[in-house]
Amino acid sequence: AQTVTQSQPEMSVQEAETVTLSCTYDTSESDYYLFWYKQPPSRQMILVIRQEAYKQQNATENRFSVNFQKAAKSFSLKISDSQLGDAAMYFCAYSGGGITGTASKLTFGTGTRLQVTL
Amino acid sequence: NAGVTQTPKFQVLKTGQSMTLQCAQDMNHEYMSWYRQDPGMGLRLIHYSVGAGITDQGEVPNGYNVSRSTTEDFPLRLLSAAPSQTSVYFCASSYTILAGLYNEQFFGPGTRLTVL
Secondary structure (H helix, E strand, O other): OOEEEOOOOEEEEEOOOOEEEOOEEEOOOOOEEEEEEEEOOOOOOEEEEEEEOOOOOOOEEOOEEEEEEOOOOEEEEEEOOOOHHHOEEEEEEEEEOOOOOHHHOOEEOOOEEEEEEO | OOOEEEEOOEEEEOOOOOEEEEEEEOOOOOEEEEEEEEOOOEEEEEEEEEEOOEEEEOOOOOOEEEOOOOOOEOOEEEOOOOHHHOEEEEEEEEOOOOOOOOOOOEEOOOEEEEEO
């Protein structure tokens, strides 16, 4: 079974600074997807960024980028120029790449609560 | 498009009561699923469906039933609520079960359930 580990329960960053959230995973599959979801106090789950395992290039979405280290099974999220609106719980998630339905079954980490201070 | 909708937003039950959490999507997604979110444990998959009439168990299925008679609806039933089922429940859907660009999960707003 796949597992996702987020070892930082809480992180804090000053506005305009950069912060990196860590995520490691364990899988025996060669084809898979990794995601970062943001959950603000509203509780809504929002997809921040996704990475296909077969792609060597790290995904980037505006101020959000990932450092995907496939051999190390590491998938960290970097938030640049942090804003107050970035304060939320961030979840790392994994899904398989097959056609048996596993592609949409997400395995989540336990989350990292990010605080943004002035 | 309303996206993924869930009702109710909040619910309090007594131990032993039954209830159904409703989930609907208007995006013609073939894949739907239910997760529960507990403090310190992230989201865990309860049940999922790959199309109308087809359901399967996830990681934590005990105490929950599902059915999928239409593409749009995927209700979650608690037959006899227990305090251990106190949680926030999320419904999610995606266009396809296949891997690729179109398997992004869309989440509903969640239902906070308390079982006394």
